[in-house]
Amino acid sequence: MKKNLKRKIDLLVLSDIHLGTYGCHAEELLKYLQSIKPKTIVLNGDIIDGWNFSKNYFPPSHLQVISELMNFLTRGTKIIYLPGNHDEFARKFAGRKMGNLSIDNKVVLQLNGERVWIFHGDVFDISMKQSKWLAKIGGVGYDWLILINRMVNKGLMKLGKERISLSKRIKDSVKSAILYINDFEDTAINLGIQHEYNVVICGHIHQPCDRLVKNENGQIRYLNSGDWIENLTALEYNEGAWNLYQYQQDQALHHKKLIVEKLPFLKNKEIFFNLTQEFQLQ
Numbered sequence: 001m002k003k004n005l006k007r008k009i010d011l012l013v014l015s016d017i018h019l020g021t022y023g024c025h026a027e028e029l030l031k032y033l034q035s036i037k038p039k040t041i042v043l044n045g046d047i048i049d050g051w052n053f054s055k056n057y058f059p060p061s062h063l064q065v066i067s068e069l070m071n072f073l074t075r076g077t078k079i080i081y082l083p084g085n086h087d088e089f090a091r092k093f094a095g096r097k098m099g100n101l102s103i104d105n106k107v108v109l110q111l112n113g114e115r116v117w118i119f120h121g122d123v124f125d126i127s128m129k130q131s132k133w134l135a136k137i138g139g140v141g142y143d144w145l146i147l148i149n150r151m152v153n154k155g156l157m158k159l160g161k162e163r164i165s166l167s168k169r170i171k172d173s174v175k176s177a178i179l180y181i182n183d184f185e186d187t188a189i190n191l192g193i194q195h196e197y198n199v200v201i202c203g204h205i206h207q208p209c210d211r212l213v214k215n216e217n218g219q220i221r222y223l224n225s226g227d228w229i230e231n232l233t234a235l236e237y238n239e240g241a242w243n244l245y246q247y248q249q250d251q252a253l254h255h256k257k258l259i260v261e262k263l264p265f266l267k268n269k270e271i272f273f274n275l276t277q278e279f280q281l282q
Helices: 026-033 060-074 088-093 126-130 132-158 166-173 175-194 268-280
Strands: 007-014 036-043 078-081 101-103 106-111 114-119 199-202 209-215 218-224 233-238 241-246
Touching: 026 060, 036 060, 060 078, 175 199, 175 209, 175 218, 209 241, 218 241
Parallel strands: 007 036, 036 078, 078 101, 114 199, 199 218
Antiparallel strands: 007 233, 106 114, 209 218, 233 241
């Protein structure tokens, strides 16, 4: 019997994984990563959650996501890491390159004759600039909400009922949240058109999106890679076409056995040290 071949992808964009938090779906992400063979990966911010990083919570599956990304590097995959607000500790390494790994604040790519602008998007967030402490408190509250949501869903599953997303329901029902998302997208779109990009890609707001926008100044394709907390989404570019990948629709992976590596137990301080030590020496 032939082994399942990994899907080849020219470019993969991932964001808002939030490793080190209760809400991160690391096992699902691992199954996805183990099923693909990308030439280039853009990690578009909030990969490790430095805000809500718990001293007592960094499961083996979270560490294995990091290990899997390192494996891509050794196999020749190019990784571009664009830190976000939750992993801003890595921004001090912007401009550094080590082998196939590079770190920067944004990247502009030429793909099939189109100019593609990729960045995390937290620069548009007023709360990040003026009330960072308030945003951090909100991040902690969001992580607790996700933990409560998981417990609620376990109860619902035992009763044979469908899972729910409390945070998504709140976002969808609160007008200020809807307006915030709309303003964020409009800002990215208008700036992209102003600077004559063909495609603009963001993360940050955890809202996966793929839409073509036209206005009096021009047109642009706006893409958002979503997250691996609520939506479990990524952006794939292959053979000249963009695709918004959704794990929940990928039935082929739902019952696939996870390949688990035997990894040494590391304390969180050791994890940060190992991730940054190579760059400190540059």
